[in-house]
Amino acid sequence: KQEVTQIPAALSVPEGENLVLNCSFTDSAIYNLQWFRQDPGKGLTSLLLIQSSQREQTSGRLNASLDKSSGRSTLYIAASQPGDSATYLCAARPNAGNNRKLIWGLGTSLAVNP
Amino acid sequence: GAGVSQSPSNKVTEKGKDVELRCDPISGHTALYWYRQSLGQGLEFLIYFQGNSAPDKSGLPSDRFSAERTGGSVSTLTIQRTQQEDSAVYLCASSLVGGETQYFGPGTRLTVL
Numbered sequence: 001k002q003e004v005t006q007i008p009a010a011l012s013v014p015e016g017e018n019l020v021l022n023c024s025f026t027d028s029a030i031y032n033l034q035w036f037r038q039d040p041g042k043g044l045t046s047l048l049l050i051q052s053s054q055r056e057q058t059s060g061r062l063n064a065s066l067d068k069s070s071g072r073s074t075l076y077i078a079a080s081q082p083g084d085s086a087t088y089l090c091a092a093r094p095n096a097g098n099n100r101k102l103i104w105g106l107g108t109s110l111a112v113n114p
Numbered sequence: 115g116a117g118v119s120q121s122p123s124n125k126v127t128e129k130g131k132d133v134e135l136r137c138d139p140i141s142g143h144t145a146l147y148w149y150r151q152s153l154g155q156g157l158e159f160l161i162y163f164q165g166n167s168a169p170d171k172s173g174l175p176s177d178r179f180s181a182e183r184t185g186g187s188v189s190t191l192t193i194q195r196t197q198q199e200d201s202a203v204y205l206c207a208s209s210l211v212g213g214e215t216q217y218f219g220p221g222t223r224l225t226v227l
Contacts, residue, residue, distance in 0.1 A: 004156070032214065043118070043205060043218035089157070101173070104156035 023090035118219035139208030
């Protein structure tokens with residue numbers, strides 16, 4: 001059974017720091033892995049999606065990596081800003097035919113202090 | 115363009131009452147998902163609609179939960195005889211057919227007293 005774990009559960013950093021959020025999964029047979037951002041009262045926003053054949057994806061100051069063999073993904077945020085404060089969730093898609101049953105981590109709550 | 119909308123944003127009800135939660139997906143999105151997010155737990159898949167196909171109801175936690183999608187657009191999640199453990203944020207998402215990216219609504223926070 002696939003399980004997704006995110007550490008740390010919470011993180012507080014001063015503005016400008018580079019930081020790494022971690023996501024681990026128990027079953028390496030995933031189709032893809034996605035990172036989402038959740039803001040209070042605004043639902044979830046998809047940030048990056050990494051296919052199983054890819055090693056990383058980049059969007060602006062965000063870079064997500066995937067290492068299937070070790071069951072790990074990281075989300076790197078460069079030059080953090082107060083506007084980055086949110087909860088970051090990762091979700092693994094188990095296989096090609098099961099898009100709807102993403103397996104979710106509990107998230108990392110990030111606070112970037114000005 | 116408009117994103118996924120959900121109503122109400124907050125719902126407080128008494129144990130034993132029925133509630134209906136509404137989701138308006140993005141126009142043209144044929145796939146619609148319902149999730150539940152309980153305090154301290156990850157998102158839990160509830161049900162999935164894809165076009166005119168039979169919905170995947172495998173995530174519904176009990177027969178008190180049901181959902182409809184009328185005209186391939188708006189969806190309603192109904193919880194009958196609510197229990198305190200039903201208290202959670204209920205999230206709806208939609209995507210293009212075969213699309214990887216799910217677009218989420220702001221959620222409905224349900225509190226059962």
